[in-house]
Amino acid sequence: MAGVVVSxxxxxxxxxxxGAVFTHYQNRHKIDLDVVYQQGLDQRKNSARYxxxxxxxxxxxxxxxxxxxxxxxxxxxxxGRWMQGETAVPxxxxxxxxxxxxxxxxxxxxxxxxxxxxxxxxxxxxxx
Numbered sequence: 678m679a680g681v682v683v684s685x686x687x688x689x690x691x692x693x694x695x696g697a698v699f700t701h702y703q704n705r706h707k708i709d710l711d712v713v714y715q716q717g718l719d720q721r722k723n724s725a726r727y728x729x730x731x732x733x734x735x736x737x738x739x740x741x742x743x744x745x746x747x748x749x750x751x752x753x754x755x756x757g758r759w760m761q762g763e764t765a766v767p768x769x770x771x772x773x774x775x776x777x778x779x780x781x782x783x784x785x786x787x788x789x790x791x792x793x794x795x796x797x798x799x800x801x802x803x804x805x
Contacts, residue, residue, distance in 0.1 A: 678695070678696050678697070678713075679693075679695040680694055681694070682715065688720075690719070690721045691719060691721060692717050692724075693715070693716045694713055694715040694716070695713070695714055696711060696714060697712055698711040699711070705734040705738070706733060708730070708731055708732075709728065709729070709730045710728070711728050712726070712727045712728075713727075717761070723761040724758070724761065725758075726758045728754055728755075729755050729756070730753065731753050746777075748777075749774070749775055752770070752785065753769075753772075754769070756768050764791075767791060768788065768789055769790055770799070772785025772786070772799065780805065782802050783800075783802075784800050785798070
């Protein structure tokens with residue numbers, strides 16, 4: 678994947694980005710790998726991120742012969758973020774996700790691996 682990030686706030690935080698994504702399904706298991714690098718333009722710093730996730734489909738146990746129903750997943754993820762001039766931040770996430778054809782709802786606990794006392798919570802909804 679490749680693209681351009683254009684600031685809509687007029688703050689000169691534009692960037693060019695490139696990356697790769699890999700997804701593999703087997704039975705009720707799914708593995709996702711992705712990496713993205715952003716070359717900052719103007720005042721924006723260069724940055725990169727990566728994510729490795731394993732998802733287990735809890736329900737339905739089997740897909741019907743036709744169509745894909747809404748599914749529940751247990752999600753574990755290891756990822757990291759880096760910004761030019763700063764230390765990389767590795768994170769571990771444990772979450773629950775409900776995915777349908779039109780939307781994805783996700784909740785999770787994000788733990789900073791370097792700072793064991795630092796945790797954040799994730800609540801997300803995406804529409805397709």
